[in-house]
Amino acid sequence: MTAGHPLERLSAAEIDAARTLFQKNDLLSPTTRFATLALEEPAKGAVLAWRPGDPLDRRVRALLLDVATGAVRSAVVSVTRDEVDEVVDLDPAVDGQPPILLDEFISVDEIVKGDAAWRAAIERRGITDFDLVRPCPLSAGDFDIDGESGRRLLRVLSFVANRPEDHCWAHPIDGVVAYVDLIEQKVVQLIDHALLPIPQEEGNYDDPAFTGPPRETLKALEITQPDGASFQVDGDEVTWEGWRFRVGFDPREGLVLHQLSIQDRPLIYRASIAEMVVPYADPSPVRFWQNYFDAGEYLLGQQANSLVLGCDCLGEIYYFDAVLADGDGNPREINNAICLHEEDFGVLWKHSDLFTEAAETRRQRRLVISYWATVGNYDYGFFWYLYLDGTVEMEVKATGVVFTSSYAEGAEYATEIAPGLGAPYHQHLFSARLDMMLDGVGNAVDELDVRRVPVGEANPYGNAFTRTATRLTSESQGARSADNGVGRVWRISNPDKTNRLGQPVSYVLRPEGQPALLADESSSIARRATFATKHLWVTRYDADERYPAGNHVNQHPGGAGLPQFVADDESIDGEDIVVWHTFGSTHFPRVEDWPVMPVDRCGFSLKPAGFFDRNPTLDVPASTAKHCH
Incomplete structure (x- = not known):
């Protein structure tokens, strides 16, 4: 042990x-x-x-x-x-509820199907075979509804299958929702708002009768490394091309990278996706409450998949198993939970010189550390990439099945994706917690913006532009929004360490700059997911500050996490700091997202900017692949 x-x-x-x-x-x-x-x-x-x-x-x-x-x-x-x-001892009314247990999800089926009012509501919609009804238990949030404070709740929407193997997401039973008390094991409120038609067309993406025969035109594509992989694994520690880190796995955050360094220089002490929230845009009486914290309420790590070679991962693969505790406190193993492999990533650098006639090309390669989690209808792949040139990237791949509703002509908050079938608008917003350690624990952050220079004596032809740098000195100043209009990036530096030109060593955080939380600032979700209202937060390191929406997110009334962390407005200039980055996508579903959604990507990158004294990949050899002449 x-x-x-x-x-x-x-x-x-x-x-x-x-x-x-x-x-x-x-x-x-x-x-x-x-x-x-x-x-x-x-x-x-x-x-x-x-x-x-x-x-x-x-x-x-x-x-x-x-x-x-x-x-x-x-x-x-x-x-x-x-x-x-x-x-x-915790008070759920004040501190929030624990995450939802698998047993509780399972128990909801029996609870709602045993409720006379729910059964009557389903029968009014022409359904009498309750064995084919699929109640979908969802986190309840906190909306100051009378009688809910301190109560352990789920809200339940329902779907129906035409037969056991039929995917029920094609047939939402819209207009009715049950509020279930998990401790009392009963429906405590039923909202029967409207009789809406149940979409009939099936969406069985795994049935050739629906999809048609598989195409036969794709030739085999094999990824091989005849000499084996270039990385080494010793227990939890991985080394690859100057990179070194430890693999961690947490039941809430999933994959964690510990003590990430390059060329024996520390870069990030701890990197994780500490929270994600999926707020929906439909304000109707049966859907206004739809917003899910997939880490804090559902435990991303506990939802991890066992990965399959040739499907989830290609190439020379090393798998890490995950050992987590089940609801009884006994260990359970997820085989092949984490995938580690290398990928070719195109050209690293190239030049054909006019004067010397030298022509050189080097290929980029990256190390991939990833896992997949299935949370209800959605599947999320979390991919950390480490590149030969010192770049770090995080990419989230979202796929699976969009959440569905009945669609009424002219609906303002959903897309019609099949006849009579709607997919409500929503966001996927993630919080990356980056405990920075750039060449040591004393780091600082500058906000860099492009600045246009007006025509004048110093710029007579109007071609000039430059850049401004604003040091973020306190936690209150560290809450920032991205702005692609000025090319905004954030430079993380170590003021006490310099490169050969005398510049502080640094990395630049490049955000995608997509919308942050779109809900009104007075809303319940804005109180509970305040982290998602800004793209950047910078805090002084505190071992107890792990989760951007607080420790106990489920049914928490709000105000926990980052709003509390920055309330004392500590200095972040040259201190031991944590950078929190909100990124994600705003999803207006497409017809092409049905019946299963092609992968949609979002993420960010950290690129060296003066961390090295020159291009660190000059020693990468030319390709020796047989097909490269």
């Missing part, structure tokens, strides 16, 4: 030991479930000071929910010392 590093992923033995420790200290009853159980990471300073051979204290934090009473407590135990370090 002995770990070899403070950030090593939890083992099955450690999860078992933690559960035993909770049990023998009377922290578990027959109705207690583990909403989460994860490694309690040591503070940054302790990890950086640790050396191989030093003692380790392996601690585990669990969020415990009594499903009979609704009581919630957070507890931290040490599996090294066999001791309980902390137990805190």
Whole structure:
């Protein structure tokens, strides 16, 4: 059970030991479930000071929910010392609810189908075979609705299948929604707003009768590395072409990169997607509440797929398995949860010189670290890319099935994607937490904007333009919006370290600059997902500040996370800082997104800007591939 590093992923033995420790200290009853159980990471300073051979204290934090009473407590135990370090009772009305358990999703089917009013509402829509109805339990949010405070709720929309193998997303039972109390195990409110037609056309993308026969014109495309991969893996540590990092996996955040460095120079201490929110735009009585925090409410890591060679990943692949705790606190393994491989990425640099007649080309390559999570109807792929030239990228690939509704002619908040079938407008907004450590822990951020220079004595022909740099000195100044109109980027530097030209070493965060949260600033979702109202936040490092919307997002009334983190307005100039970047897409669904959606991409990049003294890829050799002459 002995770990070899403070950030090593939890083992099955450690999860078992933690559960035993909770049990023998009377922290578990027959109705207690583990909403989460994860490694309690040591503070940054302790990890950086640790050396191989030093003692380790392996601690585990669990969020415990009594499903009979609704009581919630957070507890931290040490599996090294066999001791309980902390137990805190939480008030769900104030602190928020634990994430939703898999068992609770499953229980909703029986709860709603046993409710007479719900059954009557479904029968009014011409449906009598309840076995083919698919209730879809969804997080409830917080809307100051009378009687909901402190109650553990799901809101349930429903779909119907024509037969067991028919995909129900094609047939929404619109106009009716059930509010379910998970502790009382009953429907506490039914909204029966409108009788709307149920779309009839099927959308079975996996049925040749619907799709037609597979095309036969695509020839085989093989990715081979006859000499093997260029990366090395030692436990959780990966090295590749000057890069070094540790792989982590968290039940809430999913894939985490720890202690990312290049050429033995630290770059990012910890990188993760710390939250994502999917707010919908339909204000109708049955849909106004639709907004989902897929990390804080549904636990992205717990929804990870087992990846399949040749389908999810191509090439010379190394897989990491993930070991997580289930609702009973027992370890469960997700085989092939994380994929590690190399990809050719076209031309790295090239020049054919007019004077010397030299012609040189080098090919770019990147290391890919990825995983996929399925959250209800959507599938998300999270891809970290490391490039030969020192660039870091994060890309999210969204696919799966769009959430559907009935479509009425002239609908203002949805696209008609099939006859009578609508897909409501929505956003996918992600928060990347980048605990920066650029050549050390003292970092700073400048906002760089393009500036036009008006015609004048210094610019008589009007061709001049330049750039302005504004240092962000405090946390209140660090909340910023992207602006593609001025080419806005954010430069992260170490003021105490310089390159050979005397410039502070730096990287530039390049945002895509797509819209941030579009909901009104007075809305419930703006209170709960304030992080998504800005593209950038910069905070002073605090080990307890992990999640941009707060620790307990589910049904939280709002104001937690980043708004609290920046309230003391600490200095961020040359300090140990965390950069939080909001990115994502605003999805107006297309007809082509049905019945299964081609991958839609969003992300950001971090590019070296004076971090190196010159192009760091001059030593990349010319290609030796057989087809390169």
